[in-house]
Amino acid sequence: MSRRLDEIPSVDELLAGFRGYSQSNPSEIDEELARVGPGTPCGEYLRRFWHPVFVSDELGELPKAIKILGEELVLFRFGSPRKIGLVHKYCPHRRASLEYGRCEDRGIRCCYHGWLFAPDGEILETPGEAPDAAAAEQVRADTRLGAYPVMEFRGLVFAYLGPVEEMPEFPVYDTYTIDDLVMRPYKAPYRCNWIQVLDAIMDPVHTTFLHSTNSHPQFSEGMGELGELEFYERNKNHFLGSSTRRVGDNAWVRVNELVLPNFTQAGAAFAADGTSSRYFGRSAFTRWVVPVDDENCIAFAWGNFGERGDPHEYNTQEGCELIEQGEILDRTDEEKQRRPADSEAVEGMGAISTHRGEHLMATDRGITLYRRRIRMEIRNLEKGGTPTHSSAPDGASIRTYGQDTIVRAPRRANGDREFLHLLGKEVMELQFAEEASSDDDRDDNIIQSLKEFENAQS
Numbered sequence: 368m369s370r371r372l373d374e375i376p377s378v379d380e381l382l383a384g385f386r387g388y389s390q391s392n393p394s395e396i397d398e399e400l401a402r403v404g405p406g407t408p409c410g411e412y413l414r415r416f417w418h419p420v421f422v423s424d425e426l427g428e429l430p431k432a433i434k435i436l437g438e439e440l441v442l443f444r445f446g447s448p449r450k451i452g453l454v455h456k457y458c459p460h461r462r463a464s465l466e467y468g469r470c471e472d473r474g475i476r477c478c479y480h481g482w483l484f485a486p487d488g489e490i491l492e493t494p495g496e497a498p499d500a501a502a503a504e505q506v507r508a509d510t511r512l513g514a515y516p517v518m519e520f521r522g523l524v525f526a527y528l529g530p531v532e533e534m535p536e537f538p539v540y541d542t543y544t545i546d547d548l549v550m551r552p553y554k555a556p557y558r559c560n561w562i563q564v565l566d567a568i569m570d571p572v573h574t575t576f577l578h579s580t581n582s583h584p585q586f587s588e589g590m591g592e593l594g595e596l597e598f599y600e601r602n603k604n605h606f607l608g609s610s611t612r613r614v615g616d617n618a619w620v621r622v623n624e625l626v627l628p629n630f631t632q633a634g635a636a637f638a639a640d641g642t643s644s645r646y647f648g649r650s651a652f653t654r655w656v657v658p659v660d661d662e663n664c665i666a667f668a669w670g671n672f673g674e675r676g677d678p679h680e681y682n683t684q685e686g687c688e689l690i691e692q693g694e695i696l697d698r699t700d701e702e703k704q705r706r707p708a709d710s711e712a713v714e715g716m717g718a719i720s721t722h723r724g725e726h727l728m729a730t731d732r733g734i735t736l737y738r739r740r741i742r743m744e745i746r747n748l749e750k751g752g753t754p755t756h757s758s759a760p761d762g763a764s765i766r767t768y769g770q771d772t773i774v775r776a777p778r779r780a781n782g783d784r785e786f787l788h789l790l791g792k793e794v795m796e797l798q799f800a801e802e803a804s805s806d807d808d809r810d811d812n813i814i815q816s817l818k819e820f821e822n823a824q825s
Contacts, residue, residue, distance in 0.1 A: 394724030399742060401560050401719050403658040404437030412745045413628055414529035415754045417537055418657045419667035420453070420517075421524040422552050430475065432456060432466040436528055437660045440515075441465040443475050445486065452486030453526050455513035460493075465512075488514035522552035523667055535756050541764040542632065542653045544806050548676050550653065550669035553687040555696060555710075561629070561664035562738075563713040563720050565656045568623050568631040569733030571596060571610040573712070578693045582706040585693030589614040589641030594621070595788040598733045599795065603740065604755040607768055608733040611791030614641030618776040618787055618824075620794045624769045625737055626757055627744065629656045632769025636690040638677045639771040646817040647798065647810060649675045650769035651690045662718035666691060760803050768798060774821035793820065 403410040413436055420435050421442055430443040439456040441464075452475060456464055463479035474485045476492075483492040488511040496503035516534065517526045521543075527534050542548070557564050567573060571594065578584070579591035594610030601607070604627040612619040619641035621634040632650035639645050654668035670687040672679045677690060688695045692709035694702075703711050727735055744754055759765040772794050779786045797816045801809045 394721035396719050397562070397722035399745060400562050400722075400738065402661055403561065404660065407437075408745045408749055409741075410436055411529075412741070412748050412754060413658065415533055415748070416529075416535065416628055416756075417525050417527050418629070419523040419655050420526045420657065422554055422667070423519050423522045423524055424552070426451070426524065428470060430466050430468055430470060432464070434659050434663075435526070436658055438528070441468070441475070442517075442524065443468070443470050445470050445474055446472050450486070451517050451519060451524060453515045453517045453524075454484060454486070454488060458482060458484075459490075459510055459512055484512045484514075486514060488512040521550055521669065523669070533753075538630075538757050539759070539764050540626075540630075540653070540757075540767050541806065541809070542649060542671070542767060544764050545649060545671075545673075545675055545810075547673045548649070549672040549679070549682060551672065551682050551687060552667075552669055553684065553691070554668070555666040555688065555691045556659075557664050557666065557710055557713060558662070558718070559664070559714045559716065560661060560719045561656050561658040562722075563716050564664055564666065564709070565625070565629060565631070566734050567709055567713065568625050568633065569598075569606060569608050569737055570731065571608045571621070571623055571733070572730045574610075577707065577709070577712055585689075585706075585708065586636050587640035589619060590621075592641075594619075595784060595791055596730060596732075597788070597791055597795070598736060600736050600740070602755070602758065604744075604757060606733060606737045606740075607795070609791050609795060611787045611794075612641060613778065613783065613787060614773075616775055616777045617641055617644070617773050618790050620770075620772040620774075620791045622768050622770050622772075622795070623733075624767060626765075626767070627737065627741060627755070630654070631656065632767055634769065634771035635677050636693075637681055639773060641773055643773065644775060644821065645771050645773040646814040646821075647675075648771040648773075650767075651677045652687075654691075760805075763804075763806050763809075766802050766809075768795070772817055774817065774824060776821070776824040790824075 400409055430441045433440050433442055441454055441456050443452050445452055458477040460480055460482050463477055465475055467478040468475040473491055474483055476483045481494045485491050490507045493503045515526050515528050517524055574590050575593050578586055592612040594612040597609045599607040606625045608623045610621050623633040625631050631654045635648055636651040639648055650671055652668045652670055654666055656664055656666050658664045670690050672682045685695055694706055694708040748754055757765045798813050801812045804812055
């Protein structure tokens, strides 16, 4: 068979529009936000907050080695009743790992030479040395194992890794006070920088494509509709992204939220699909994106189940994974390619995304807003300032807004998109108006106002 040389395109045809070579040098990493280890600007900022670091049920009688904010640590139970300690991984004597230590009533004992450490890092015993030897007395008086305050709350272990004199109160969010809400702890590891995972919460548009039209509806058909967007920045550290969708004769206002530095909530994953009324239905998860190091992070969370959360049938490990990202975590490479979820989207950017190569658009405004505020907080701390922490009305919990509100609002023949945009803003203003109400009254008042608002749309 003769070769047909006329099928070979010309050089000009081959080169038309191609720019690979000229763009082969990688863009830069956003060093200010991506680096989280001790002494880095962002790492120092993050250390001024409480973070979940472990799931309580996974901590048994043996110590667990963990890494948080680039620091190698050991978590352990001690005493009776059982309490928790969090200390640096390496014994200050000869650097043996306390992962292999023995948990005792007063603390943790190093396997190598038996030094015993209290949960606050005090050296209680140096048994290989004479108790009254000057060197032993001096090391016990002058040396401490690094240790951090910890607490357990609803199945998660929280830690504060910053300067003790700057430790804030443990934040109590309104989600914790919702009647009959069952909160199941879970974790989801991501093999990438924390900012890549955090970005998604302020990106309502990705739900339409990644979770809907790309492969199949991972949550509901209604989420495939592009919504009318609005972004809110409140109290310098609280960001909301609302998307108001049209589903038949209903308007569905879905709200994602971020409280800096890494607390996130959204609407329901499976309880709402836009087809029936729902008034201030709350988040499917209450979640923190916690950096492990520069190239790994873990989402620690509760899946929320009940009338105002997601259906109880999803109160399983697999259900929490579906809520977290739309697919279960353990899938084959082929399954991930055919039906990608959040982990594929964010891990596919690389261990640390080259943010300087992004082209942010108007729909990315939520990402632009929160990143700018984090930079301001980081730089303020470097100048000796104090990070912004969440505040609440006197005697009440911290207000949050991750939710779904669905009201009957028939389609307007003209200007329906503008109508949806204004409706979404009115729904949010109705909720903001109750911010100072008591915990007992706030949600009831919001729900009643939304029902009255819905009646006025007919």
